[in-house]
Amino acid sequence: MQDTWGIPGPAFIVGYIVALIVVVILAVAHRKVLFRGDRSARVDDLGPQQLAYLNGGDRLAVYSSIGGLRAAGALGTAGSALVQTGPIPVGVTPLDSAIHHAASGQIRTRDLTGDQWVRSALDDLRTGLERRGLAVSPEALKQARLWAWAAGALALIGVFRLIAGIQNNKPVGFLVVAVVVVAFFTWRLARTRRIATDAARARMRELRERHGYLSPAQSPAYATYGATGAALGVALFGAAALYDMDPAFAAEAEIQRAAAANGFTSGSGSSCGSSSSCGSSSSCGGGSSCGGGGGCGGGGGCGG
Amino acid sequence: MGIGWRPEISGFVAGLPGLRFAEVVAESVHAHGDLPDGLPALLDRGVAVVPHGVRLSLGGAEPVDPARVTHLAAVASRLSAPLASEHIAFVRAAGVEAGHLLPIPRSREAIDAVVANVARTTAELPVPLALEPIASLFDWPDDELTEADFLTEILDRTGALLLLDVANVYANARNRGEDPLDLLDKLPLDRVAYVHVAGGAEHQGLYHDTHTDAVPQAVLGLVTELCARHRPPALMLERDGDYPPADELTAELDAIAAAAGYPAITA
Numbered sequence: 001m002q003d004t005w006g007i008p009g010p011a012f013i014v015g016y017i018v019a020l021i022v023v024v025i026l027a028v029a030h031r032k033v034l035f036r037g038d039r040s041a042r043v044d045d046l047g048p049q050q051l052a053y054l055n056g057g058d059r060l061a062v063y064s065s066i067g068g069l070r071a072a073g074a075l076g077t078a079g080s081a082l083v084q085t086g087p088i089p090v091g092v093t094p095l096d097s098a099i100h101h102a103a104s105g106q107i108r109t110r111d112l113t114g115d116q117w118v119r120s121a122l123d124d125l126r127t128g129l130e131r132r133g134l135a136v137s138p139e140a141l142k143q144a145r146l147w148a149w150a151a152g153a154l155a156l157i158g159v160f161r162l163i164a165g166i167q168n169n170k171p172v173g174f175l176v177v178a179v180v181v182v183a184f185f186t187w188r189l190a191r192t193r194r195i196a197t198d199a200a201r202a203r204m205r206e207l208r209e210r211h212g213y214l215s216p217a218q219s220p221a222y223a224t225y226g227a228t229g230a231a232l233g234v235a236l237f238g239a240a241a242l243y244d245m246d247p248a249f250a251a252e253a254e255i256q257r258a259a260a261a262n263g264f265t266s267g268s269g270s271s272c273g274s275s276s277s278c279g280s281s282s283s284c285g286g287g288s289s290c291g292g293g294g295g296c297g298g299g300g301g302c303g304g
Numbered sequence: 305m306g307i308g309w310r311p312e313i314s315g316f317v318a319g320l321p322g323l324r325f326a327e328v329v330a331e332s333v334h335a336h337g338d339l340p341d342g343l344p345a346l347l348d349r350g351v352a353v354v355p356h357g358v359r360l361s362l363g364g365a366e367p368v369d370p371a372r373v374t375h376l377a378a379v380a381s382r383l384s385a386p387l388a389s390e391h392i393a394f395v396r397a398a399g400v401e402a403g404h405l406l407p408i409p410r411s412r413e414a415i416d417a418v419v420a421n422v423a424r425t426t427a428e429l430p431v432p433l434a435l436e437p438i439a440s441l442f443d444w445p446d447d448e449l450t451e452a453d454f455l456t457e458i459l460d461r462t463g464a465l466l467l468l469d470v471a472n473v474y475a476n477a478r479n480r481g482e483d484p485l486d487l488l489d490k491l492p493l494d495r496v497a498y499v500h501v502a503g504g505a506e507h508q509g510l511y512h513d514t515h516t517d518a519v520p521q522a523v524l525g526l527v528t529e530l531c532a533r534h535r536p537p538a539l540m541l542e543r544d545g546d547y548p549p550a551d552e553l554t555a556e557l558d559a560i561a562a563a564a565g566y567p568a569i570t571a
Contacts, residue, residue, distance in 0.1 A: 212314075213314040
């Protein structure tokens with residue numbers, strides 16, 4: 001029997017896999033370069049919403065703003081829509097103003113990114129960060145996605161070989177698996193999504209260490225840390241911080257709890273908290289091991 | 305001048321420039337694992353951290369659990385603490401946990417029990433032990449001594465130091481209808497290692513030492529009276545929950561420092 005295309009089956013598979021590996025390695029290397037960001041960029045002067053954007057995109061930036069406004073008493077919920085409950089505090093960012101203004105018309109959290117002022121504030125926020133080398137620009141993302149074409153071409157070759165092989169009644173088991181794997185990589189490469197550059201991620205990790213007291217594992221006293229603390233907590237530790245701060249409000253405002261909780265596990269938490277699941281505060285942080293029992297906390301509030 | 309360190313306000317405590325010492329609940333520190341987040345930074349700064357036990361139950365009729373004593377000793381070494389502290393109270397009996405600190409009767413028998421337990425504890429502790437008398441909402445019917453005599457005898461027999469909680473002194477005096485200054489006059493003030501200042505609230509006619517309210521003016525007045533008699537080496541604000549905005553905590557710390565005649569630690 002003649003080999004399909006004149007290439008023996010096993011040789012083709014090996015060559016195919018090698019080609020896939022080469023494509024993947026090149027894609028990863030290219031992405032490293034594309035997403036590197038500006039090493040010398042600093043995040044110290046970034047506001048909580050900018051940090052939130054780097055950590056979790058538009059959605060977390062909006063949540064961070066909501067967190068700050070809530071802590072300042074300017075936002076509340078009526079049904080499942082956000083409403084104004086107070087005047088806009090002084091010295092807020094354009095995003096805060098836009099959200100507060102949108103809430104005057106009772107808007108749902110998920111519709112906020114559709115509001116044109118909010119949208120424009122978010123766009124400004126993003127371009128500012130891109131200029132500083134902290135956020136990945138759309139052009140860089142587009143370039144990274146080009147590798148999906150390479151993988152796609154490989155997949156196509158595989159499919160043609162598959163068809164030819166079936167017509168020639170050759171065994172195609174391994175080839176099917178290989179094509180599926182390549183198709184998977186094609187899909188992943190096409191779906192490349194990256195917001196923060198590598199430089200930004202490294203700075204964020206440092207910030208999380210420095211502001212570890214805001215981690216939900218510590219059950220931070222948001223009243224003590226104020227509105228900025230609340231916004232920063234959401235920015236660094238995800239939407240879980242908002243649930244920690246004001247669970248009823250967060251639930252009514254339909255905050256997506258899973259939004260960017262990744263920061264939580266990478267921080268240097270206490271031995272109980274460092275590897276617990278993201279989200280709700282661990283029981284070690286606040287209290288059950290302290291005092292005679294949950295309610296009494298430190299020195300036994302009732303008598304100590 | 306110091307503050308009770310709690311994870312909920314660890315950021316606030318870390319930001320106090322003049323902080324000289326802090327107290328941490330001994331049971332919240334692992335003897336061999338990671339220290340709670342925020343504590344290592346304080347230790348690096350040179351802040352003295354004192355472990356404060358709450359579950360040893362030194363006043364209990366049963367001998368104190370050796371494992372708990374070992375833990376307290378280990379934590380004290382780990383923190384390089386200058387001393388450790390616990391309460392003259394009991395928290396468990398016959399396997400039942402009370403969940404908070406309960407007063408022991410002021411009887412000779414009880415004194416013997418406390419002294420024995422303290423002896424077992426100090427035998428293993430690498431540092432001196434300070435004992436804190438607690439606030440009680442009631443008195444046992446078999447009380448034989450006054451609070452002052454009771455405390456003095458315990459301190460004399462154990463050689464321990466006194467952790468004077470001014471809020472407890474106030475609470476006890478107020479609930480019994482006595483004058484808190486009487487107690488202050490009779491206590492061996494030269495044995496005071498440090499002082500707790502805390503807030504409370506009145507509820508149904510009784511003053512509760514809640515540690516979750518602002519420090520009342522009367523307690524601050526007591527601090528001044530205490531310092532007029534014998535100024536303690538250190539004082540601290542003890543707050544366990546319902547933490548107010550940072551400004552209020554700062555104001556409280558400053559008020560305590562002012563009442564005691566110590567410099568403020570907030571600036």
